[in-house]
Amino acid sequence: MTDTQEWVERFPGLSRLEPHIKQLLLSRSAIIEVPGGITLFGPGNSPENMLFLLDGTVRVQQVSDTGHEIVLYRIHAGESCVLTTACLLAYENYAAEGISETAVQAAAVPREVFDDLVAQSKSFRDFVFAAFSKRITDLFLMIDEVAFQRIDVRLADKLLKLCDGQDVVATTHQKLSVELGTAREVISRQLQEFQRRGWIEQARGSVTILDRAHLERLADHSA
Amino acid sequence: MTDTQEWVERFPGLSRLEPHIKQLLLSRSAIIEVPGGITLFGPGNSPENMLFLLDGTVRVQQVSDTGHEIVLYRIHAGESCVLTTACLLAYENYAAEGISETAVQAAAVPREVFDDLVAQSKSFRDFVFAAFSKRITDLFLMIDEVAFQRIDVRLADKLLKLCDGQDVVATTHQKLSVELGTAREVISRQLQEFQRRGWIEQARGSVTILDRAHLERLADHSA
DNA sequence: CAGACTTCGGTGATATTGTCACCAAGCACG
DNA sequence: CGTGCTTGGTGACAATATCACCGAAGTCTG
Incomplete structure (x- = not known):
């Protein structure tokens, strides 16, 4: 160590x-x-x-x-x-x-x-x-x-922060919902939408980032 | 002074x-x-x-x-x-x-x-x-x-905290919305509901508390 | 006082988010 | 293999936010 x-x-x-x-x-x-x-x-x-x-x-x-x-x-x-x-x-x-x-x-x-x-x-x-x-x-x-940020923006931001340079985030929808203080269903639906747009790919217990640029653009709508 | x-x-x-x-x-x-x-x-x-x-x-x-x-x-x-x-x-x-x-x-x-x-x-x-x-x-x-508290609970709580022992809170819907970080329309509708229940009375620029007990009960649903 | 302007509050339509109830697939473990 | 747990999907509905208005009540000014 x-x-x-x-x-x-x-x-x-x-x-x-x-x-x-x-x-x-x-x-x-x-x-x-x-x-x-x-x-x-x-x-x-x-x-x-x-x-x-x-x-x-x-x-x-x-x-x-x-x-x-x-x-x-x-x-x-x-x-x-x-x-x-x-x-x-x-x-x-x-x-x-x-x-x-x-x-x-x-x-x-x-x-x-x-x-x-x-x-x-x-x-x-x-x-x-x-x-x-x-x-x-x-x-x-x-x-x-x-209080003010849309959930899709916050989720994109959180995914980018959690991935730590990698392309795969090992986490569950439940854990992501706790990160943002929202409900699991909300995360599931937002991730489905991201997937539909081809920005991510989902597997049980992991999210793979396919299109970092688009996620960043969404996340930066805030800051 | x-x-x-x-x-x-x-x-x-x-x-x-x-x-x-x-x-x-x-x-x-x-x-x-x-x-x-x-x-x-x-x-x-x-x-x-x-x-x-x-x-x-x-x-x-x-x-x-x-x-x-x-x-x-x-x-x-x-x-x-x-x-x-x-x-x-x-x-x-x-x-x-x-x-x-x-x-x-x-x-x-x-x-x-x-x-x-x-x-x-x-x-x-x-x-x-x-x-x-x-x-x-x-x-x-x-x-x-x-993140988690309902807006009616938060509004009741805020009214009680702002009234400072008095029965009249001199404030506008706009200012109350800034207190809670929500929209003015939301406050207007919630206050209408409080008034409908006979808990408050409204005038331009002021809210009069009529039924403190009910407001407190609603506010304490949280803490 | 009349007219212009601003502030305050009301309202309906619609979008977003949260809640609830349930289901099914994947996985762990005896 | 069955049993239970975790994970995620789905529809219906409720709560809240947003948008586009509107009118009423105050303020200011000529």
């Missing part, structure tokens, strides 16, 4: 930290590894540590009272869970949960160390506030999309 | 600050007053200061590319704009704007002072992170509502 020595260097926002701060971060953190499909945090299960993701992705999603689910965002390698953890610590009874989508490698930083770092290093403060800001602006964008 | 001496005491999260920190906050901040209807911050107009609201409310809303508007949240007396400001500083080109809904009195704290405070005081750090956390969890809830 990845070399965990000097993991700090792999965080764009952390590599410019003062040397003794880096040292503190490295010496007081532990590397943890988690397989995919594990609930890392959730209602009634707030972790003691702030996580800095070295490898893998964590999916943060929410279940509403009505039983509907929606994916809020993902945390990728090079990002941290600071805010989610902070949220969980501040408000015990909220409904978001974080699930490892792949095997995950992360640096766990205890709360006290985190607080020390914020106090001592301006660079670290900038990193933390930038992370919060990014998250909040992303949530603003998401609200805009959920 | 309000007594601005020792305004720090009026912030639940700040009153427990260390005395010298309070002093720093008081001495390095300026009290500003703004009439209602002014855009305090927005695209291409990020303020230099962090605002701590002493009196009045600020409405934060967003305009999408499609021309649709939606109210994201409000900042009330005793709360701060920390995050919005932080967001604006980090990402210049985003579309949210803050508008004073009433005459507003606020303490303006320069960025450097804010950074100093975060570095020096654990209590202040706790205040700031709690504010961020609250905002993020509120945005999670909002996403859930926009």
Whole structure:
């Protein structure tokens, strides 16, 4: 797997930290590894540590009272869970949960160390506030999309984001509906329409992108 | 208006600050007053200061590319704009704007002072992170509502929140539609239905609540 | 005051999306 | 092989959004 020595260097926002701060971060953190499909945090299960993701992705999603689910965002390698953890610590009874989508490698930083770092290093403060800001602006964008964007545009966009350069997206209609916070039937019908137009091909549990250009054009009708 | 001496005491999260920190906050901040209807911050107009609201409310809303508007949240007396400001500083080109809904009195704290405070005081750090956390969890809830809640439930809820103990809400259908991120016609039809049931009475530019209990019952179908 | 203009709200037709109830094909596993 | 589970398809219908209007109520101005 990845070399965990000097993991700090792999965080764009952390590599410019003062040397003794880096040292503190490295010496007081532990590397943890988690397989995919594990609930890392959730209602009634707030972790003691702030996580800095070295490898893998964590999916943060929410279940509403009505039983509907929606994916809020993902945390990728090079990002941290600071805010989610902070949220969980501040408000015990909220409904978001974080699930490892792949095997995950992360640096766990205890709360006290985190607080020390914020106090001592301006660079670290900038990193933390930038992370919060990014998250909040992303949530603003998401609200805009959920409220105003047509479902075909959102689906095209999501397929392109999930395919990660590949042409095949391994997912089910059900999972796609949770990504967008809509119903499975809606996804099925939209995918049928995409297929009818020759933009994709479907198989059980996968979607193959045939015409990326057209999907991109539809998705860009938004942004 | 309000007594601005020792305004720090009026912030639940700040009153427990260390005395010298309070002093720093008081001495390095300026009290500003703004009439209602002014855009305090927005695209291409990020303020230099962090605002701590002493009196009045600020409405934060967003305009999408499609021309649709939606109210994201409000900042009330005793709360701060920390995050919005932080967001604006980090990402210049985003579309949210803050508008004073009433005459507003606020303490303006320069960025450097804010950074100093975060570095020096654990209590202040706790205040700031709690504010961020609250905002993020509120945005999670909002996403859930926009994605999954029926419009009649959301409208009933919004009317109850806007009436502020009074029985008359002075607003237009247009403004209510922006509150919920929907179309004016939808609001008109829902209000007609509420009126037909005898829950409200309408006049040009105002809604009078006649049957609070029924509205509450409808609104609580969610939470 | 008359006329012009704007804001506010109403309405019908139609498109899009969500909900519900059900079915059938593919797959896992004893 | 049968049984149950997952995945996806379908039709009917409900809720919401969009579009194109319209008229009534206020505002402004000469």
